[in-house]
Amino acid sequence: MSKRTDDGIVDADDQASGADTHWPQVAQRHYEPDEQGGLTTTIVSAIAEAEGVSPSEVKSPPLYDSVDVPAIEEAFFGPGASGGSRQGVGTVEFRYTDYLVKVRSDGWTQVYEPTEPDLR
């Protein structure tokens, strides 16, 4: 279960996928639909932080090989049927190179990096 801090950030240790692999969170970014910059930039910026590079240096493969980000942007943050913003709650998870990326309908994108517990 996720534990929330007061500002809505989900703790990193609510992860469990894969029996032996630990997935500590290594980066997160928040997407603001009304501000400059699309969801692709938000996700790529989070991955760039995890890799320690600038967003325009995140290359090969494109995210498109994993997911169609503008389609997720439309699904979570596009105008609703009544013209207001959507109320749906959900998360899209995908793998990008070695990372696990979660994109949540509350705007948070989180990047997790696998670590082998036996190798420390």
Add this chain to the structure above:
Amino acid sequence: MGMDGEPDSSEEVTSDVSESFETQLPPSDILEIEPVYEALGHPRRRYLCYTLFEGAEWSLSDLATKVAAWENDVPEHAVSEDQHEDVYVSLYHAHVPKLVDEGVITFDEATETITAGEHAEQVLIALEGMGASPDSNQETHARGEMDE
């Protein structure tokens, strides 16, 4: 040979719009209508396609500058680094691969050069057909430059 009589019909559909591109674009292949809508279904992909009216080959960075200028309604030299990066990143990670999938453009990863693909002509004809109802200032802006 499995499509008797079909391939030639595309030439009859060709309007004078396309004639000016015949010299710079590769020969067109048959394209279903669905990929045309898919290609044009996002503003940034439309803007990218508009630039093919001006030239059949672009560097990804120049393209990002142009699209960012249209979106923000500023001259190209006034595009900020953040604005450029936002467009560049979304073109690289989403819109360019999709247009490559649809055969509208080709993309050279090493040089980051975009070139009009075999389905570019049909998409440009469709854009021309939509000219009667541009749905935003940016669209008008983009179309304006294409007429220059």
